[in-house]
Amino acid sequence: MSVLRQTFQRLLALFRRDRLTTESDREMASHIALATDENLRAGMSPAEARRQALIRFGGLQQAREQHHTARSIPALEILSQDLRYATRTLRRDFGFAAIAILILALGIGANIVVFSVVDTILLRPLPFPEANRLVRIAPKVSKCGASCATYSTDAVQEFQRQNKSFSDFTGYDAFTAPGNWKLTGSGVPLPVSEIDVMDNFFHTLGVRPLMGRLTFTAEESRPNGPPVVILSYPFWKRQLNADPNIIGKSISFSKTPTTVIGVLPDTFDFGSVYSPGTKMDIFTPYVYDRVREYGNMLSLTGRLKPGVTLAQAQAEANLLFPTLDGSVKKGYKGGYTAQLWDLKEFVSGSLRRSLIVLWGAVGLILLIVCVNLSNLLLARAAARSKEFAMRSALGAARSRIVRQLLTESLVLSAAGAILGLGLALAAVFYLSHQGSIALPLLSSIRVDKTALIWTLFIAVAAGLLLGIAPGLRISSGNLQDVLKDSAASTTGGRGTARLRSTLVVSQIALACVLLIAAGLLLRSFLRVLDVDLGFEPSHASAISLDYADSGDPVKRGVFDRDVLHRIEAIPGVQTAAITDSLPMSRNRSWGISAKGKHYEPGELPGTFVYVVSPGYLNAIGMRLIKGRDISWDDIDPKQAVVIVNETVARYLWPNEDPIDRIANVGGDEARVIGVIADVRETTAEAKAGWQMYISAAAPQYGPADSQLVIRSSLPAQTLQPTVLATLRQINPGQPAADLKPIQLLVDRASSPRRFFVYLVGIFAALGLILASLGIYGVISYSVTQRTQEIGIRMALGATQGTVQLGILGQTLRMTVLGIVVGAIASLTISSFIASLLFGTAPTDPATFAVIFMLLAAVALAAGYIPARRASRIDPMVALRNN
Amino acid sequence: MAESKLDLLKGTLDLMVLQTLIAMGPQHGYGIARRIEQVSGDEILLNQGTIYASLVRLQQRGWIAAEWGTSENNRAAKFYIITRTGRKQLEKDAAYWRRLAAVMGRVLAMESDGGDK
Numbered sequence: 001m002s003v004l005r006q007t008f009q010r011l012l013a014l015f016r017r018d019r020l021t022t023e024s025d026r027e028m029a030s031h032i033a034l035a036t037d038e039n040l041r042a043g044m045s046p047a048e049a050r051r052q053a054l055i056r057f058g059g060l061q062q063a064r065e066q067h068h069t070a071r072s073i074p075a076l077e078i079l080s081q082d083l084r085y086a087t088r089t090l091r092r093d094f095g096f097a098a099i100a101i102l103i104l105a106l107g108i109g110a111n112i113v114v115f116s117v118v119d120t121i122l123l124r125p126l127p128f129p130e131a132n133r134l135v136r137i138a139p140k141v142s143k144c145g146a147s148c149a150t151y152s153t154d155a156v157q158e159f160q161r162q163n164k165s166f167s168d169f170t171g172y173d174a175f176t177a178p179g180n181w182k183l184t185g186s187g188v189p190l191p192v193s194e195i196d197v198m199d200n201f202f203h204t205l206g207v208r209p210l211m212g213r214l215t216f217t218a219e220e221s222r223p224n225g226p227p228v229v230i231l232s233y234p235f236w237k238r239q240l241n242a243d244p245n246i247i248g249k250s251i252s253f254s255k256t257p258t259t260v261i262g263v264l265p266d267t268f269d270f271g272s273v274y275s276p277g278t279k280m281d282i283f284t285p286y287v288y289d290r291v292r293e294y295g296n297m298l299s300l301t302g303r304l305k306p307g308v309t310l311a312q313a314q315a316e317a318n319l320l321f322p323t324l325d326g327s328v329k330k331g332y333k334g335g336y337t338a339q340l341w342d343l344k345e346f347v348s349g350s351l352r353r354s355l356i357v358l359w360g361a362v363g364l365i366l367l368i369v370c371v372n373l374s375n376l377l378l379a380r381a382a383a384r385s386k387e388f389a390m391r392s393a394l395g396a397a398r399s400r401i402v403r404q405l406l407t408e409s410l411v412l413s414a415a416g417a418i419l420g421l422g423l424a425l426a427a428v429f430y431l432s433h434q435g436s437i438a439l440p441l442l443s444s445i446r447v448d449k450t451a452l453i454w455t456l457f458i459a460v461a462a463g464l465l466l467g468i469a470p471g472l473r474i475s476s477g478n479l480q481d482v483l484k485d486s487a488a489s490t491t492g493g494r495g496t497a498r499l500r501s502t503l504v505v506s507q508i509a510l511a512c513v514l515l516i517a518a519g520l521l522l523r524s525f526l527r528v529l530d531v532d533l534g535f536e537p538s539h540a541s542a543i544s545l546d547y548a549d550s551g552d553p554v555k556r557g558v559f560d561r562d563v564l565h566r567i568e569a570i571p572g573v574q575t576a577a578i579t580d581s582l583p584m585s586r587n588r589s590w591g592i593s594a595k596g597k598h599y600e601p602g603e604l605p606g607t608f609v610y611v612v613s614p615g616y617l618n619a620i621g622m623r624l625i626k627g628r629d630i631s632w633d634d635i636d637p638k639q640a641v642v643i644v645n646e647t648v649a650r651y652l653w654p655n656e657d658p659i660d661r662i663a664n665v666g667g668d669e670a671r672v673i674g675v676i677a678d679v680r681e682t683t684a685e686a687k688a689g690w691q692m693y694i695s696a697a698a699p700q701y702g703p704a705d706s707q708l709v710i711r712s713s714l715p716a717q718t719l720q721p722t723v724l725a726t727l728r729q730i731n732p733g734q735p736a737a738d739l740k741p742i743q744l745l746v747d748r749a750s751s752p753r754r755f756f757v758y759l760v761g762i763f764a765a766l767g768l769i770l771a772s773l774g775i776y777g778v779i780s781y782s783v784t785q786r787t788q789e790i791g792i793r794m795a796l797g798a799t800q801g802t803v804q805l806g807i808l809g810q811t812l813r814m815t816v817l818g819i820v821v822g823a824i825a826s827l828t829i830s831s832f833i834a835s836l837l838f839g840t841a842p843t844d845p846a847t848f849a850v851i852f853m854l855l856a857a858v859a860l861a862a863g864y865i866p867a868r869r870a871s872r873i874d875p876m877v878a879l880r881n882n
Numbered sequence: 883m884a885e886s887k888l889d890l891l892k893g894t895l896d897l898m899v900l901q902t903l904i905a906m907g908p909q910h911g912y913g914i915a916r917r918i919e920q921v922s923g924d925e926i927l928l929n930q931g932t933i934y935a936s937l938v939r940l941q942q943r944g945w946i947a948a949e950w951g952t953s954e955n956n957r958a959a960k961f962y963i964i965t966r967t968g969r970k971q972l973e974k975d976a977a978y979w980r981r982l983a984a985v986m987g988r989v990l991a992m993e994s995d996g997g998d999k
Binding site: 002003005006009010024026027028030031033034035037038056057058059060062063066067069070071 | 910911912913915916929930931932934935936938939942943944945953955957958959960967971
């Protein structure tokens, strides 16, 4: 109790320093006066009385200091003194301080941003209660896109009934498309992204409603049940002006009044967990009995019962999944397998390595920043060596001077951290509002408490790292020698020079590692961009088509031809066509096999199926290798036609001409009329799978929602109004959807790679700039130090050339050493980034060579400026200027 | 002469100050120092200035309180007075010292039993 009180009083004393000092001085003066009085009374002379009083008191200054130490906290006082001194020195050297703080801010800011990303995607649990119990269920081997990652309604309901591992088991319809619904009401209909989720979907995830409820009733999940909808937070805010009384009100989708039963909280973002880079606006009930016979529809998530491990659940799934029905009514088993993933692992596991590399890169940047500033501080310390020697001679302990230097570097790093935090907040805000980067959870990145603690940690670490080199220098040097040194001394301290060169070498080495990593990633990225996609995204764009024909295939055919006819009449449009799905977006797969041949069960992979109009191949830019395109005459159900890709043709009809062969397509026969070059249907990096294209005009395949693809030399933005106006003439119900360039789809598929390449590239560029600054600083400093020496040598006959060469040689030695160290380090870690590369060896000689040359060129350029200055030295001036 | 004086053990000065204040009532620093010197029969090595570090410590702990006043010969001086917690603390510390002194006395009174054979 009394100790607490004392500590508090001592802290208080820090702020009342002056008053307390005056008071104690007054008290001691009164002490002396009282003692003198007494001595006078004892008969001493006034002078002797006072002298005796002072002797008995025993050292006024000592007592003062004792008193001061007792009442206050000396360490804190020294700190505040050092802080004041540090800010004063830095203010005096404003240019240096500004540059140092800016560099630190860049380094620390980059670290905060990357940490926030890493923290959100990798470290933090998913934003759901008890997220560690959430499990994603997917087939063990996925041979085709979404169709093979999903399960049938019957299978899911059977598993729900039979399993003992899950407290909740749910799914969502994996075959939705952006803008598949339209919001009608006043004015032009607006496209809305809708998805069907099972009644217990939000309950399983543990999402709490902002308003209303988030579960659908059995009644609502039945065909012809009351239409209801749950709104996402952004949709509610944007489209409904955050109406607080929205629950129970009705909004119109495609002119169907739909009751709002719930609003999701701001923290829930479907896309960021399940489908990075997309936004879902509204959620409607999965109507089991409407889609029961549609095959595999559901993408699954479950919540383990408390105490059940993933392995136990997996063991149960291994037993149950193969027994589940594909369809009870049609009487076939689904042949399912199930791999259980921790949901978090499923969402972000594949990004772990990229993120760790990114984290490493940004850590290297901070290291380079520290080494660079350390070097600058070292130069400053050398320049201030007289000051330190003086203070030391006046009684400052060496530790006290080192402490002063550390305080200075900590002040710098603290200022850098504050500025960096500001930069990071801006960058994080930008990233979290970026819809086009297909990284999971990106919308929820924040600079949170953990990130702030991390900031504090790196700021302190950076501060210590910065101050260590100059501190060591000071504490190891002989201060008396420095004082004795004459001003004209040419030795800037051999030790300091060596230390500074070592720092520059390590800086070059670090930059080299960063540049090589960035170079390899960039080369991979260029390779990805270079991949033959099998279609031509440039000059093609697409818009969602709306129909008002309630699914009548005959009306649909007429409508489609009308649309294409009128769109192709727009000036600038070369060709137009219709497809149900675009490449690199939604996909589904059926089966295809050669008629009359026998295949093992499970031998043939699922085949991506696209229902397209005549001219689609042309519009999207796919290349027909053999045969012909679909035509408007291919509408006879008895003479169905199909176009396959090369991979399919090669497997089903090896060494045969596939044209006019009969294939079994999803249970019906179809004649192969053409073969196209393989198309990368999911990303440029994945190999092409099996693909087939069937006619949208053939009624047996049933009308689906459609994308209108337009090839035109005009940009999509220019075309958009005309196209939309034309579509709205034909069908007033056409929502105001965007005409989106196909390139966007390609870009989104490669956006994670682009994101990492850009970031690592920026860091590498920063590293290069810092390293060149470091070289420049050291060489330039050594030239200044050696002005006199160079002057003498030139007076003795050295030419400008030899002087320049000597200095460039010094630069080159450091650079080569740095490059060698960096290259060795790069080779040791290259296997780690190997899996992130595409079509590039981790030891790619071209990349290494280019980086070496780049580094050497930049280093020589940085060294050339001081070398030039040195060769211009006038010997007379240099020698006279003692 | 200096050799014959006793060095003060850590913490003992605080105790002496508290006891002096109890005995004398409100007193200024000089008075306290003088009194300790007198009572100790000048056997303690005490720079009078040392007393002020002790006084500020005791004050911060809340064991004594201080107020400016006037001395009998009309000089301004800071007067200290012991507080209630100070009295309690003194009781505790004094008891401790008495025990320690008694133990030390007993230990030092041990006779040699010729154990150095």
